[in-house]
Amino acid sequence: MLPAVINERVRLSVGAVGAQRVIGVVAGLVFVAGGTAFAVLPALASRWMTGFGGQAGGGECTVEGGTVDDLPPGLLEELGCSRSSSPFDWFEPVQLIGLLGLPFVVLGLGLVLRVLRxxxxxxxxxxxxxxxxxxxxxxxxxxxxxxxxxxxxxxxxxxxxxxxxxxxxxxxxxxxxxxxxxxxxxxxxxxxxxxxxxxxxxxxxxxxxxxxxxxxxxxxxxxxxxxxxx
Structure with missing residues (x-):
């Protein structure tokens, strides 16, 4: 006859413990920190270059009796303004590089959760x-x-x-x-x-x-x- 199975919740001895858990969490946090830095630095560099070199994307202008689009291009340059053709024009191309850091953030978070959970x-x-x-x-x-x-x-x-x-x-x-x-x-x-x-x-x-x-x-x-x- 088969032995009775006790319906007690028993945790098996699998998974990382002690030093293994610490090493896994630290490694995951390194990936998170590195990926975050890679994602943020291009945006900060773009803002710094914009501030250093002037208004690369143009500033905000107010025109009485009309809109910025009514002004000739030459006058826009003198005023330091520009037309915005898209709501995403503020997003500089260099910031796209930062997206490469997101997989490392996800990988690091996954590693931390896997080790802890x-x-x-x-x-x-x-x-x-x-x-x-x-x-x-x-x-x-x-x-x-x-x-x-x-x-x-x-x-x-x-x-x-x-x-x-x-x-x-x-x-x-x-x-x-x-x-x-x-x-x-x-x-x-x-x-x-x-x-x-x-x-x-x-x-x-x-x-x-x-x-x-x-x-x-x-x-x-x-x-x-x-x-x-x-």
Whole structure:
């Protein structure tokens, strides 16, 4: 008989902690600061050059009994005025360069949110996976379960992290749960067993389309009995 699943909300040991979290947040803030500076400096430089060289775009003029558009071009130049052909004429071309900094701001904010928010909980047979912005929930006992891996690091420091991929066949919602603990190596044995129990709880017997799920659960239990570093 399968063991009862306690509907207690348990957080798995995944995600950055301690120094990893600090490094991730600092790196994200560096991207945010750099992107913000890149976005703002061209605008400040444009304003400074305008103030240094005079009114590059012309000043505001008031004409009694008419409008600026009624004045001849020569007189406009003497008055230091100009016609505005578009409400966006104030936007100098050099300021377009600043838009290149926005992706770095978004990247930095995403990194900070991911480091601070990423978490996985088990509640009965349900897994809640929280990312940088949203949280997804999948019932592991009815989901399609497959094994996978993601690569982290680069060069000689590159490692393959085993993951569990669960897909809700009804909605197509998919979650990915890392099997690497935040202390290195695999998740603690009790958490691996909890995942295996959630996968097989009330699931039809091994075979057919449920074969992959039962195979994954067996691997999790075997790993819990013989924990090894990744």
């Amino acid at each position: 990423s978490a996985v909980w088990l509640e009965g047979t349900h897994a809640d996976v929280r990312g940088a912005v949203r949280t997804r929930r999948v019932d592991l006992s009815t989901a399609e379960i497959t094994a996978g891996a993601v690569e982290q690091g680069s060069g000689h420091n590159r490692v393959r992290i085993p993951v569990l991929v669960a897909r809700d066949p009804a909605t197509g919602r998919r979650v990915t749960i890392s099997l690497r603990g935040n202390a290195g190596g695999y998740l603690p044995p009790d958490e691996l067993r909890a995942l295996a129990d959630a996968i097989t709880r009330n699931r039809p017997g091994d075979g057919g389309r449920h074969g992959d799920a039962h195979a994954m659960a067996r691997q999790l239990r075997e790993r819990a009995e013989r924990p090894l570093a990744i």
